[in-house]
Amino acid sequence: MQIEKVYEPQRFEPHWARWWIDSGVFRPSGASERVFALVIPPPNVTGSLHMGHMLEHTEIDVTIRWHRMRGENTLWLPGTDHAGIATQMVVERKLAEEGTDRRTLGREEFERRVWAWKREYGDTIKRQMIRLGVSCDWGRERFTLDPGLSRAVREVFVRLYEKGLIYRGEYMVNWCPRCHTALSDLEVVKEETAGNLWHIRYPVNGSDRALVVATTRPETMLGDTAVAINPKDERYGDAHGRTVQLPLMDREIPVILDTLADPEFGTGVVKVTPAHDPNDFEAGKRHNLPKIRVIDETGKMTAEAGRYGGLDRFEARLRVVADLDDLGLIEKIEPYHLAIGKCQRCKTVVEPLISTQWFVKMKPLAEPAIRAVEDGRVQFVPENWVKTYNEWMYNIRDWCISRQLWWGHRIPAWYCGDCGAITVSRETPTACVHCGSGWLTQDPDVLDTWFSSALWPFSTLGWPDDTVDLRTYYPTSLLITGFDILFFWVARMIMMGLEFMGDVPFRQVYIHGLVRDAERQKMSKTRGNVIDPLEVTEKYGTDAARLSLLLGAAPGTDIVLTEERMVSSRAFANKIWNAARFLYLNMERSGVEPEVRGPGAAETLEDRWIFSRLNRCAEAANRAIEQYRYHEVAQVLWQFVWHEFCDWYVEIKKLRFQDNSGLTNDWRNVLSVFEMSLRLLHPVMPFLTEELWQRLTPDKTGRPVSIALAEYPQPDPALANETAEKEMEILQEIITAARNLRADMKADPKQQLDGTLYSRTGALDLAVRHIDVIQKLANVRLELSPGTAPRGGGILRSTPEFDLVLQAPAGQIEAQRQRLEKEIQQLEKVIAGSKRQLGDDTFLSRAPVPVVDGIRRKLADYEAQLEKSRSALEGLPA
């Protein structure tokens, strides 16, 4: 058998990757357990894969594999970033045709091309989406891809509309002048920016005085239709009922009394621009003020802005300020920090504009969703996300769902050219429902993508039809996702699920951390600080990348991902690989077939021990996955495989193997433990374990075709063996003590040292039985003697169980002296601590008995140990 010295993941992953993906979309029948998850982008669509996805998919994948290996059927619902994934597929293919490596392009250029290709290859994209089983309705292009989802979207829209929960209204919306679309509140990101607060004088008509208003956006003054003061603000009593002259526009506008003005802030006087500020808009409604739009959809000043018309809004600001300054109307300018809203997608400064849009009334939908979480029908892991969820749900605002984009589900509303009324309909209407006219035009807008995403848990199962899938799989059991889309998606799925299915969409929501880079920055495509999964999986292997992510994935914490971590994960993969290499090569040498026949009799201590440890490991791993403690899974397996199986078990077994010995019990047990370890590891490191498992069992008859379908090891009380664990522990202590002494005296590793092991306990008998193991692993030759070590016999290390004395080469006792002195110091410290506790009556009376007993026992050990160390120190030659 040829096995490479170093594990080269690239050689094995592509083959299994294909299987991995295919296996994902498998539909069980009569499922008992359901898993609800996002699609894992196929490896050939890596363009859309980033570390955040990878973490999410890894956690999902671990969970799915675990369930499947436990014989529980899973349904994995492929999910939602259809357009993104499909586009990336096209782009990847296009690049491959061109022979361009996407990594040489750079993010920006890549994104640019994605957008270009999106338009150019729209048709191909749609076909690809069909292949992926995803769906999208390309609104502006007027054809429908997936009748299912489109139908569900229209159904929901119509039902909500008929219930009065969807309405069309003129409101202030967040408008992106670059994307030319309205945005929901959530799509606006606030950015702290240094700006100015301009104080502008507005002369009061029929009076000498002027009202000074403070504003951060002077250009909007062109659209002012009032000036507000607080009714309680005594400073401006004389201005009540008067008007002011709006500078630059020479318009007379009223002074209104409104709580909009906060006497504490600025001058206490506010300019009111109902067309360009949400607060002013509300105030304008209260006072029936005209709304003058001075900025248009492209961010340019309108004709209403007089001589500033046509100017860019930022240019206009400079001109307005300059002109006001010329007129001597600038009272002062103070620097001011403000949060400017920007478009999440393109970072353009958002412009609040009055516009007619479609909205969903959220309060009636939010209330049942709040209750569902409160009474535990939906459970968050970790639980503290409930607070965040509630915070948002209790303060929820109506949701602007119409978008002026060219992709998306088109709004099923038609306007009548004759009577102007709206017809909302599931099917394309032939006549206006109000006047019967046939002159109908569909609303050109499309829906927010999150609108259809919110329907995903049931639309993917066939809703609105009453399908078997729907009845079987709704509600699903688990959603794994990031908190960044808690509001965008999770909350809305819960609301829609309750509204249309009458039940929650999922029982549990596991919320993972965000992936951050070494500088603690959130990794995101737009920020450009991503570690490219393509690169790292190629460099370190997908298994190593997965393991690195999992090791950091403690619930409730973010993940800092560094290359160092992947280096060590790769080392672990290599360690497993080489353990296998050792086993397989030795099997050949021994004439053993590389297959597993199940464990043989556990005749030796190390066998009883490793089975007991394996059992504990299985127990911990199962529990950890069940509780979504992925970091613990990884850690527990790492510890067991490396530091128990490799470091001790295999090392001991080396002494047992002889050439051509055939299939001994030793072999059967080693292989059995290794094979079970592979199965335990499989969800965490699928490729490596699959490859090794296949090599281990070349004859597949009677076995699952893949390790992914093999049984996940479950804890078995019959394997637990306290005695073996305790004995092995002492054996390890003896060996470690000997190695310690060797290191202290700087012994040549090749030189076998003589010594004596003294013991009055079972350790002596243990040592007698395992003297070969001790002598080989520590490279010493020991005599065994009952009793305790005599003074001055050599250098010593002792435990409550035994004293080990080695003959020190001359001149190497100084290290021993220092070590003993330090040890004595430490012991004195802990003895003092224990004594203090045991001397305290309240402690004795209140602490539980086992705790007190434990400390008593420990104190006795410490004291015995101290005695030995002191005596050893005194026994050292001066």
Add this chain to the structure above:
RNA sequence: GGGCGCGUAGCUCAGUUGGUUAGAGCGCCUGCUUCACACGCAGGAGGUCACAGGUUCGAGUCCUGUCGCGCCCACCA
């Protein structure tokens, strides 16, 4: 302004319900090319658990406050 979270070894982080001398990986130091693995083996150094109080027989763990950091939400011009 409101809410959430974090501050533990040089670095990145664990530490389930308070209970023996606080852990891991990386890095560092010492010694080893021992025929599975230098992506390795053996050994080692390194922490007043941010600070100050409090509860308790006992606090890294619970409570209060302070300082520092991060995130989310919010219509104060």
